[in-house]
Amino acid sequence: MVSKCANPACSEKFLYLRQGKIFQLTPTPEVEAVGGGFPPSLHERFWLCDKCCKEMTLVWGGNEAKLVPLPAEPLAPPSPVRVEVQEKGPSRKRAASAGLRRR
Numbered sequence: 001m002v003s004k005c006a007n008p009a010c011s012e013k014f015l016y017l018r019q020g021k022i023f024q025l026t027p028t029p030e031v032e033a034v035g036g037g038f039p040p041s042l043h044e045r046f047w048l049c050d051k052c053c054k055e056m057t058l059v060w061g062g063n064e065a066k067l068v069p070l071p072a073e074p075l076a077p078p079s080p081v082r083v084e085v086q087e088k089g090p091s092r093k094r095a096a097s098a099g100l101r102r103r
Contacts, residue, residue, distance in 0.1 A: 002014050002022070002045055002046065002047040004047075005020070005047060005048055005049040005052055006023075006046040006047060006048055006052075006058060006065065006067070007048060007049075007052045007056065007067060010049060010051070010052050012049035012051070012052070014047045014049075019049065019050055020047055020048050020049040020050050020052070020053050021047070021048050021053040022045060022046070022047050023045065023046045023047070023048070023057075023058045023065070024044070024045050025044050025045075025046065025058065025059075025060045025065055026060070044065060046058050046065055054070075055069065055070060056068060056069050056070055057070055
């Protein structure tokens, strides 16, 4: 049963499902083969509190859960590069027609 945050440095107690994040970590096929297979009811469940789940996540490290820091997000998405095209050579201007035909 999950009773506290999976972060050993945190003492937050698990009280509500709506707070934090619950992880169900399943063993790798290699670990299952060595252990003779794990029934689904024995898969490990862990909980990280609101504060800890914003800074780290849990991954299966072969035979135990490991805390891993979340990658840093970029502060702002890169802005698109604006390219201006300039024509080279003599400029040719055409006179605008008024749409009238000469007879």
